[in-house]
Amino acid sequence: MAVYTDMTDDELAALLAEFDIGQAIAFKGIAEGVENSNFLLETDRGRYILTLYERRVREGDLPYFLNLLTWLADHGFPSARPVADRQGRTLKTVRGKPAAIVEFLIGISARRPTTAHCREAGAGLARLHLAGQGYPGRRENDLGQEAWSPMFARLWDAAEALKPGLADTIRADLDYLGRDWPRGLPTGVIHADFFPDNVFFRDGKFAAAFDFYFACDDAYAYDLAIALNAWCFEADGSFNLTAGRSMLAGYQAHRPLTVEERAALPILAHGAAMRFFLTRLNDWGATPAGALVRPKDPLEYERKLAVHRAGLALLGDHA
Amino acid sequence: MAVYTDMTDDELAALLAEFDIGQAIAFKGIAEGVENSNFLLETDRGRYILTLYERRVREGDLPYFLNLLTWLADHGFPSARPVADRQGRTLKTVRGKPAAIVEFLIGISARRPTTAHCREAGAGLARLHLAGQGYPGRRENDLGQEAWSPMFARLWDAAEALKPGLADTIRADLDYLGRDWPRGLPTGVIHADFFPDNVFFRDGKFAAAFDFYFACDDAYAYDLAIALNAWCFEADGSFNLTAGRSMLAGYQAHRPLTVEERAALPILAHGAAMRFFLTRLNDWGATPAGALVRPKDPLEYERKLAVHRAGLALLGDHA
Numbered sequence: 001m002a003v004y005t006d007m008t009d010d011e012l013a014a015l016l017a018e019f020d021i022g023q024a025i026a027f028k029g030i031a032e033g034v035e036n037s038n039f040l041l042e043t044d045r046g047r048y049i050l051t052l053y054e055r056r057v058r059e060g061d062l063p064y065f066l067n068l069l070t071w072l073a074d075h076g077f078p079s080a081r082p083v084a085d086r087q088g089r090t091l092k093t094v095r096g097k098p099a100a101i102v103e104f105l106i107g108i109s110a111r112r113p114t115t116a117h118c119r120e121a122g123a124g125l126a127r128l129h130l131a132g133q134g135y136p137g138r139r140e141n142d143l144g145q146e147a148w149s150p151m152f153a154r155l156w157d158a159a160e161a162l163k164p165g166l167a168d169t170i171r172a173d174l175d176y177l178g179r180d181w182p183r184g185l186p187t188g189v190i191h192a193d194f195f196p197d198n199v200f201f202r203d204g205k206f207a208a209a210f211d212f213y214f215a216c217d218d219a220y221a222y223d224l225a226i227a228l229n230a231w232c233f234e235a236d237g238s239f240n241l242t243a244g245r246s247m248l249a250g251y252q253a254h255r256p257l258t259v260e261e262r263a264a265l266p267i268l269a270h271g272a273a274m275r276f277f278l279t280r281l282n283d284w285g286a287t288p289a290g291a292l293v294r295p296k297d298p299l300e301y302e303r304k305l306a307v308h309r310a311g312l313a314l315l316g317d318h319a
Numbered sequence: 320m321a322v323y324t325d326m327t328d329d330e331l332a333a334l335l336a337e338f339d340i341g342q343a344i345a346f347k348g349i350a351e352g353v354e355n356s357n358f359l360l361e362t363d364r365g366r367y368i369l370t371l372y373e374r375r376v377r378e379g380d381l382p383y384f385l386n387l388l389t390w391l392a393d394h395g396f397p398s399a400r401p402v403a404d405r406q407g408r409t410l411k412t413v414r415g416k417p418a419a420i421v422e423f424l425i426g427i428s429a430r431r432p433t434t435a436h437c438r439e440a441g442a443g444l445a446r447l448h449l450a451g452q453g454y455p456g457r458r459e460n461d462l463g464q465e466a467w468s469p470m471f472a473r474l475w476d477a478a479e480a481l482k483p484g485l486a487d488t489i490r491a492d493l494d495y496l497g498r499d500w501p502r503g504l505p506t507g508v509i510h511a512d513f514f515p516d517n518v519f520f521r522d523g524k525f526a527a528a529f530d531f532y533f534a535c536d537d538a539y540a541y542d543l544a545i546a547l548n549a550w551c552f553e554a555d556g557s558f559n560l561t562a563g564r565s566m567l568a569g570y571q572a573h574r575p576l577t578v579e580e581r582a583a584l585p586i587l588a589h590g591a592a593m594r595f596f597l598t599r600l601n602d603w604g605a606t607p608a609g610a611l612v613r614p615k616d617p618l619e620y621e622r623k624l625a626v627h628r629a630g631l632a633l634l635g636d637h638a
Binding site: 006023106107110202 | 425521
């Protein structure tokens with residue numbers, strides 16, 4: 001749910017006066033992106049999304065994200081190109097908040113991805129990894145493996161409250177992940193939040209990816225592991241191996257994995273489940289009772305952790 | 320804030336299969352309308368809004384509203400025409416909830432209306448009253464003058480909690496309104512919620528009205544009084560007489576008021592302020608503490624009531 005900040009027509013007109021994209025003819029708040037205020041902006045020249053950055057996104061990181069979107073669009077990847085104002089700036093300020101206008105993307109998210117969607121999503125992720133090569137921006141993954149133990153130190157009680165005995169299990173997971181986490185895999189720009197609601201399809205084909213506000217430098221195969229978790233589990237908590245293999249095949253059609261990457265997938269997927277479990281557990285505790293918008297259930301990722309503890313060896317075997 | 324219900328792509332495809340408007344190529348929840356879930360739906364044939372009716376709107380009233388929208392569109396008024404399915408039905412069911420697809424309207428709401436906007440809005444309201452003439456549907460105003468005293472009987476404590484001593488003042492207002500409420504004014508279809516956020520402009524001209532879910536049969540001049548309250552007060556609580564006269568002039572350019580209607584405007588505006596004060600007071604008390612979406616402040620309309628108590632005689636004098 002979004003739109004935390006509203007804008008007056010005068011503020012919108014003042015903003016558009018700094019651009020060369022015409023006058024607004026339609027302007028609607030859209031319920032997309034949990035963290036920011038997003039508006040559908042239509043002018044007599046085209047359609048755009050105006051985003052006001054509200055929370056979590058650090059202002060200092062925005063040039064990295066906006067320049068990355070421009071880079072990807074310049075290198076043939078279907079993502080929302082930021083629009084530069086008359087002075088060439090893409091990062092603007094509205095009501096004291098950072099803001100940007102990007103091109104509107106056509107497409108629909110797969111709310112219940114099929115095996116065919118998983119193949120297309122895998123292909124899209126590989127294309128993203130290839131298009132990002134050479135991007136000069138650098139951003140560390142501040143939610144990467146080294147961050148998990150310090151984060152969990154603050155969440156021990158929350159884990160126990162969620163499920164008695166869970167904290168010890170998570171501690172053991174973290175020890176294993178810290179000890180065996182793979183090093184030296186191919187790295188580059190990763191999306192780091194490649195979930196079904198951040199991908200558009202059109203006519204069943206991958207059409208675009210968006211919401212790059214977790215993008216950073218990390219192992220490509222870790223990004224794929226995040227996507228396997230996000231796309232290939234059934235509602236009952238079981239891993240759909242057919243969907244997983246389909247995503248791998250779609251990915252490898254564009255960027256074949258190395259032997260080391262394939263072997264690392266099970267532990268990478270275990271770690272990726274840990275990253276989303278921890279941030280969801282953190283958000284779960286921080287939301288006041290009675291709020292209309294419930295955060296995402298951390299138990300979904302607790303169940304995925306359990307699946308990974310049992311092992312996804314078959315994934316690693318797959319060529 | 321909206322979008323209470325989400326839809327899967329399968330549900331959307333199943334719904335669209337019953338229409339002749341093509342396949343979905345974009346689908347986004349939009350933050351418009353407090354009561355319903357609204358989606359921007361783009362197909363390869365055009366753009367639409369899909370609404371799922373969630374609360375407050377009684378299912379039995381929906382044919383009145385949807386047929387009214389069709390009638391208005393057929394009679395030259397710019398409102399969102401409902402789209403009929405292959406069987407000619409505009410009222411559909413999605414996830415057990417009533418639903419409708421209407422055409423997408425181009426335009427922007429005036430978040431801070433100027434005097435020029437007030438003139439245009441007045442003209443639009445008069446055009447709406449004229450276009451609605453002959454509409455065969457009937458719907459009583461269940462929030463009309465006769466409903467206010469019974470509603471207030473349940474809100475005495477809430478009024479006192481808002482401002483000590485307020486309940487007695489409201490009781491005196493209601494006695495006056497009940498005694499002197501004008502009868503026999505010209506009636507017909509009124510919008511009954513003609514606020515700035517329910518009106519679109521384009522190039523400074525009235526472009527469309529929407530959100531007809533309070534429409535009913537009542538006095539045209541009462542509808543105008545609701546609009547005067549909604550459009551012509553300053554943020555500091557003062558009534559902008561220039562804006563008010565501008566709205567009246569815009570209205571009368573299309574539908575001149577009778578002598579009786581002009582004379583009745585001050586008490587109608589007082590009553591219109593009472594209607595919104597009471598429903599806001601009711602919603603205010605019903606919202607749990609900590610909810611992310613705050614209802615509209617009843618004190619805004621308490622201040623308007625005070626202005627009307629002092630009298631808006633000048634408005635009534637205006638030809």
